[in-house]
Amino acid sequence: MSEYLFYFLAFVSIFAALLVVTAKNPIHSVLFLIVTFFAIAGQYIILNAQFLAIVHIIVYAGAIMVLFLFVLMLLNLNKESEPVKSYLMKGIGVLAGCLLALVMVAALHKSTMSPALGNPNEDIGLVGNLGKVLFKEYVVPFEVSSLLFLSAMIGAVMLGKRDPKIEPVNEITN
Amino acid sequence: MKLLIGLSVLAVITMMMGLFKSRKIVLPVVVLGLLGLLYIASGYGCYCEDKMFGMYINEHQFLKMFDINKNSGLVGLIMISGLLITILAHKGFNYTENHRADMHALMLFSMCGAVIAVSYTNLLMLFLGIEIMSIPLYIMAGSNKHDSSSNESGLKYFLLGAFATGFLLFGLALIYGATGSFNVNQIYNYTHNQLNVSGGIFKMGIVFTMVGLVFKIGAAPFHFWTPDVYSGAPSIITSFMSTVVKIAGFGALIFFFNGVLHPMGAEWGKTFAIISAATMILGNVTAVYQISLKRMLAWSSVAHAGYLLMTVAANGNNVPKAVVLYLAAYSLASIATFAVLITTGKENFEDYNGLGKRNKWLAIGLTISLLSLAGVPPLAGFMGKYYLFTTVYEQYPWLVIVAICTSAISIYYYLKTIIAAWFKKGSEDAIQVPLSTVFVILVCILGLIALGLMPQVVLDLA
Amino acid sequence: MDLILEKSILIIVIFSITLVIAMYSTYMERKVAAFLQDRIGPDRAGPFGILQPLADGGKMFFKEDFIPAKSERWLFILGPGIAMLTALMTSAVIPWGTSIEMFGRNISLQVADINIGILYVMGFLSIGVYGIMVGGWASNNKYSLMGAIRASSQMISYELAMGLSIIAIVMMNESLSLSVIAEKQDSWHWNVLYQPLGFLIFIVCAFAETNRAPFDLAECDSELIGGYHTEYSSMKLGFYLFAEYINMFISATMISTLYFGSYNFPGMHWVGDHLGHNWLAIIEVAVLFSKIIFFIFFFMWVRWTLPRFRYDQLMHLGWKVLIPLAIINMLITGGWMTYVWK
Numbered sequence: 001m002s003e004y005l006f007y008f009l010a011f012v013s014i015f016a017a018l019l020v021v022t023a024k025n026p027i028h029s030v031l032f033l034i035v036t037f038f039a040i041a042g043q044y045i046i047l048n049a050q051f052l053a054i055v056h057i058i059v060y061a062g063a064i065m066v067l068f069l070f071v072l073m074l075l076n077l078n079k080e081s082e083p084v085k086s087y088l089m090k091g092i093g094v095l096a097g098c099l100l101a102l103v104m105v106a107a108l109h110k111s112t113m114s115p116a117l118g119n120p121n122e123d124i125g126l127v128g129n130l131g132k133v134l135f136k137e138y139v140v141p142f143e144v145s146s147l148l149f150l151s152a153m154i155g156a157v158m159l160g161k162r163d164p165k166i167e168p169v170n171e172i173t174n
Numbered sequence: 175m176k177l178l179i180g181l182s183v184l185a186v187i188t189m190m191m192g193l194f195k196s197r198k199i200v201l202p203v204v205v206l207g208l209l210g211l212l213y214i215a216s217g218y219g220c221y222c223e224d225k226m227f228g229m230y231i232n233e234h235q236f237l238k239m240f241d242i243n244k245n246s247g248l249v250g251l252i253m254i255s256g257l258l259i260t261i262l263a264h265k266g267f268n269y270t271e272n273h274r275a276d277m278h279a280l281m282l283f284s285m286c287g288a289v290i291a292v293s294y295t296n297l298l299m300l301f302l303g304i305e306i307m308s309i310p311l312y313i314m315a316g317s318n319k320h321d322s323s324s325n326e327s328g329l330k331y332f333l334l335g336a337f338a339t340g341f342l343l344f345g346l347a348l349i350y351g352a353t354g355s356f357n358v359n360q361i362y363n364y365t366h367n368q369l370n371v372s373g374g375i376f377k378m379g380i381v382f383t384m385v386g387l388v389f390k391i392g393a394a395p396f397h398f399w400t401p402d403v404y405s406g407a408p409s410i411i412t413s414f415m416s417t418v419v420k421i422a423g424f425g426a427l428i429f430f431f432n433g434v435l436h437p438m439g440a441e442w443g444k445t446f447a448i449i450s451a452a453t454m455i456l457g458n459v460t461a462v463y464q465i466s467l468k469r470m471l472a473w474s475s476v477a478h479a480g481y482l483l484m485t486v487a488a489n490g491n492n493v494p495k496a497v498v499l500y501l502a503a504y505s506l507a508s509i510a511t512f513a514v515l516i517t518t519g520k521e522n523f524e525d526y527n528g529l530g531k532r533n534k535w536l537a538i539g540l541t542i543s544l545l546s547l548a549g550v551p552p553l554a555g556f557m558g559k560y561y562l563f564t565t566v567y568e569q570y571p572w573l574v575i576v577a578i579c580t581s582a583i584s585i586y587y588y589l590k591t592i593i594a595a596w597f598k599k600g601s602e603d604a605i606q607v608p609l610s611t612v613f614v615i616l617v618c619i620l621g622l623i624a625l626g627l628m629p630q631v632v633l634d635l636a
Numbered sequence: 637m638d639l640i641l642e643k644s645i646l647i648i649v650i651f652s653i654t655l656v657i658a659m660y661s662t663y664m665e666r667k668v669a670a671f672l673q674d675r676i677g678p679d680r681a682g683p684f685g686i687l688q689p690l691a692d693g694g695k696m697f698f699k700e701d702f703i704p705a706k707s708e709r710w711l712f713i714l715g716p717g718i719a720m721l722t723a724l725m726t727s728a729v730i731p732w733g734t735s736i737e738m739f740g741r742n743i744s745l746q747v748a749d750i751n752i753g754i755l756y757v758m759g760f761l762s763i764g765v766y767g768i769m770v771g772g773w774a775s776n777n778k779y780s781l782m783g784a785i786r787a788s789s790q791m792i793s794y795e796l797a798m799g800l801s802i803i804a805i806v807m808m809n810e811s812l813s814l815s816v817i818a819e820k821q822d823s824w825h826w827n828v829l830y831q832p833l834g835f836l837i838f839i840v841c842a843f844a845e846t847n848r849a850p851f852d853l854a855e856c857d858s859e860l861i862g863g864y865h866t867e868y869s870s871m872k873l874g875f876y877l878f879a880e881y882i883n884m885f886i887s888a889t890m891i892s893t894l895y896f897g898s899y900n901f902p903g904m905h906w907v908g909d910h911l912g913h914n915w916l917a918i919i920e921v922a923v924l925f926s927k928i929i930f931f932i933f934f935f936m937w938v939r940w941t942l943p944r945f946r947y948d949q950l951m952h953l954g955w956k957v958l959i960p961l962a963i964i965n966m967l968i969t970g971g972w973m974t975y976v977w978k
Contacts, residue, residue, distance in 0.1 A: 027708075027711075027773060031711075031770070034766070050750060050751070050752050051752050051755070051812075054752055054755040054756055054759045055755065057759045057762075057763065058755065058758055058759045058762055061762070061763060062758075062759060062761075062762025062763055062765075062795075063762065063792060063795070066762070066765055066766075066769070066788055066791075066792055067792070069766075069769055069773075069788070070769075070785060070788055070789065070792075073769070073773050073781060073784070073785060074785065104378060106374075107374035107375075107377055107378050108374040108375060108378065109374070110374065111373045111374035111375050126751065127751060127752055127812060138298065140299070141296070141298045141299055141302055144178075144290065144299070144302050144306070145302055147182055147185075147283055147286055147287070147306050148287075148302065148305055148306045148309060150186070150189075150283070151185075151279075151280060151283035151284075151306065151309055151310045151313075152309050154189060154276055154279060154280060154283075154310075154313075155280060155309065155310060155312070155313030157276075158273050158276045158277075158280075158313065158317070159313060159316065159317075159319070161273075163272060163319060163320070
């Protein structure tokens with residue numbers, strides 16, 4: 001049962017991810033990306049990691065993608081504003097991607113599960129266990145990541161703030 | 175750990191100072207704070223023994239190099255370079271007067287990331303370190319909001335950097351999938367005992383990690399962002415990128431490959447040899463054709479990444495000493511050159527015609543640092559190259575030959591600038607140099623000469 | 637097999653109750669509006685106009701289903717669908733009562749007791765904005781687009797404060813499961829007594845999340861005609877309106893579940909001891925629904941009492957007042973739990 005579900009979700013996520021790249025309209029790309037995120041959240045649920053699944057949906061589908069959509073709608077990008085790339089560049093891109101895929105498939109198709117992994121705990125994805133791992137074993141990376149968010153926040157405020165010096169010029173051009 | 179906590183607290187204090195409009199005292203506070211931290215780190219900090227949940231320790235013998243005071247040399251280098259650049263920021267941040275404190279805070283955060291990136295013992299910390307270092311950089315690169323090339327630089331760096339981070343993260347995830355651990359000691363044991371190392375997952379992990387890290391140091395074939403980002407960003411930020419970030423990137427890369435994956439050297443050594451040769455040739459040859467000094471320096475930093483990558487390929491045991499010496503020489507020379515760039519505010523070669531008549535200090539600083547970059551004895555750059563080449567020669571003689579030939583090319587474009595500064599006729603207006611810049615240039619020159627005459631100071635301590 | 641049957645019946649019952657409540661919310665809204673404005677309100681269809689929602693529904697179905705020529709056809713159809721779907725999915729994790737003993741089985745009155753119930757609700761709340769955004773954008777109309785953008789930015793902004801106020805509740809109850817949170821508010825130990833500030837923040841955010849007055853900028857008729865559903869007609873419009881009323885129902889349910897003791901009421905143990913388990917369960921459900929209906933009434937009361945906010949005031953309130961307050965609330969809760977309670 002869960003094996004079929006895995007293949008179904010994997011198919012959906014890969015198919016939607018391909019559509020993200022090929023869709024002409026950026027809004028459609030974003031919507032397909034949301035479908036991909038849902039499929040991945042489904043994979044988390046199969047792995048008994050409900051907390052990760054729902055956080056994945058809240059953070060990625062619920063917040064980040066809404067902002068993406070928000071910006072795209074304001075910019076009003078559509079087929080006409082899509083830059084025309086030459087067929088040569090597209091061909092090279094496709095070729096490079098296929099080569100990477102080939103190398104990966106060649107490298108991975110005979111690989112087996114590593115013995116080093118042992119038997120992972122099946123309930124590790126539940127919120128209580130996850131919290132214990134996060135706050136005991138990985139507390140230092142957890143705390144250090146606050147530096148990352150703080151600096152990103154400072155940066156966002158700094159870049160977003162309008163500098164008073166040439167504000168009038170901005171007003172006119174906008 | 176003390177150093178890291180101190181750095182981040184200093185960064186938060188600096189950020190708060192921006193809130194209270196105390197712009198004048200930001201720089202002194204940051205400089206004093208960094209000096210204090212350097213003292214703590216060298217005298218008592220000694221976080222080699224500071225274990226916190228096995229996450230952040232330098233117990234790996236490998237990284238105990240350049241042990242000025244029982245401390246990791248690369249961390250010391252990062253701190254010293256960061257301190258010198260902070261002093262330069264006195265003039266360097268003039269373009270963003272309103273955000274002085276924010277910029278200092280971002281720079282300190284970036285240094286936190288750099289410190290983590292050279293002293294990780296857990297791959298999660300590697301990822302976090304690289305990210306904490308990069309994200310402030312993206313912002314700083316685009317911080318000159320009214321300059322379109324700065325905007326371009328920030329955006330380009332951000333998009334490509336995020337892409338490379340994706341590769342890095344994917345690689346680390348695959349390595350975790352193969353070994354079941356993020357801990358470097360366990361991964362070392364895994365490779366050492368040849369547990370299933372031929373497995374595809376592990377190798378793909380190594381490949382992706384390699385891509386991510388090689389991007390961060392700007393080596394071919396992932397160097398395309400370097401010239402645009404380096405020349406577009408404000409000069410002070412470029413100096414930070416080409417010193418602190420490069421040191422941290424190399425620290426992370428060398429520790430990962432020559433330390434953690436040391437037993438598998440035969441498998442990835444040749445790849446790095448080829449990357450290194452390509453980087454040296456591309457960087458040096460392209461630098462010849464540049465008409466902007468800043469862009470030339472960007473390409474030359476690509477070239478220097480190539481020289482340094484030779485040691486990664488060689489995978490030897492006494493590599494780190496030479497690397498630290500080389501990085502020290504390179505950083506000091508770069509900071510001095512960028513100090514000149516920041517003071518004049520000009521980027522093209524033509525603007526440097528007759529610099530010697532306009533201000534002697536600047537011209538001397540530029541000359542000595544460029545000579546050191548070119549590898550002219552008796553400066554530190556020469557000693558760095560000498561030790562680098564001797565360590566690599568046994569394993570990759572052809573690589574050293576490539577390196578020597580490309581160094582010869584590099585002398586051409588470095589000398590071009592020096593000749594322009596002393597012998598060509600240009601504007602005759604004297605340039606006012608602030609005392610802080612003179613101080614930085616003096617320190618760099620003295621450092622270059624001292625390291626050139628007594629490289630053993632660094633090597634013995636390593 | 638019995639479990640599936642039992643859950644299916646429960647799902648159908650909850651589904652139909654949700655729809656009926658949403659239908660009669662429209663009627664109630666008009667009656668409440670009439671009452672507050674000293675009018676009579678709908679009184680033609682049936683006694684007291686009680687059949688008015690059915691008449692409205694019939695009218696909706698028989699209107700022409702119009703799709704603008706320059707719209708994104710599929711997304712235009714998808715929009716109302718997403719809105720309705722996400723609105724209806726939320727009710728799955730809400731505990732409507734403890735359990736009923738029937739046919740020798742102990743039947744839980746909750747469809748799915750997942751251990752992250754609160755996050756599930758938050759997740760679907762955050763997905764709900766896509767219905768509005770997709771529909772508003774696909775209409776290819778500037779008023780629709782403006783309405784959609786306003787709605788989405790408003791919902792993202794208030795989601796943060798809402799999440800932060802919920803964290804305090806989670807900290808106190810030490811669980812993300814709604815059934816545990818409901819259970820812990822035994823008889824009169826309602827969370828609102830311990831989290832008054834959190835409750836205020838939550839209810840303000842709930843108004844904003846449902847796009848109800850005084851935060852109904854997404855469809856403020858004086859500026860944007862109809863907001864995101866300007867171009868919609870027939871049952872597609874009906875879906876949007878319906879989804880809005882379902883959201884209001886769910887918000888009222890969440891307020892009662894998280895802060896007003898869910899199905900608990902003072903003296904419930906006495907009732908349980910004297911009248912038996914099943915009677916207690918029925919009274920519990922009735923208590924919960926009376927709380928819900930009170931809060932629905934409260935929503936309408938506010939709508940016809942307060943004027944609409946201006947957009948910058950809305951953003952100011954969300955980012956500069958509610959979020960800092962919610963963080964302070966969280967810190968106080970944490971400090972209290974660490975140093976006083978334990």
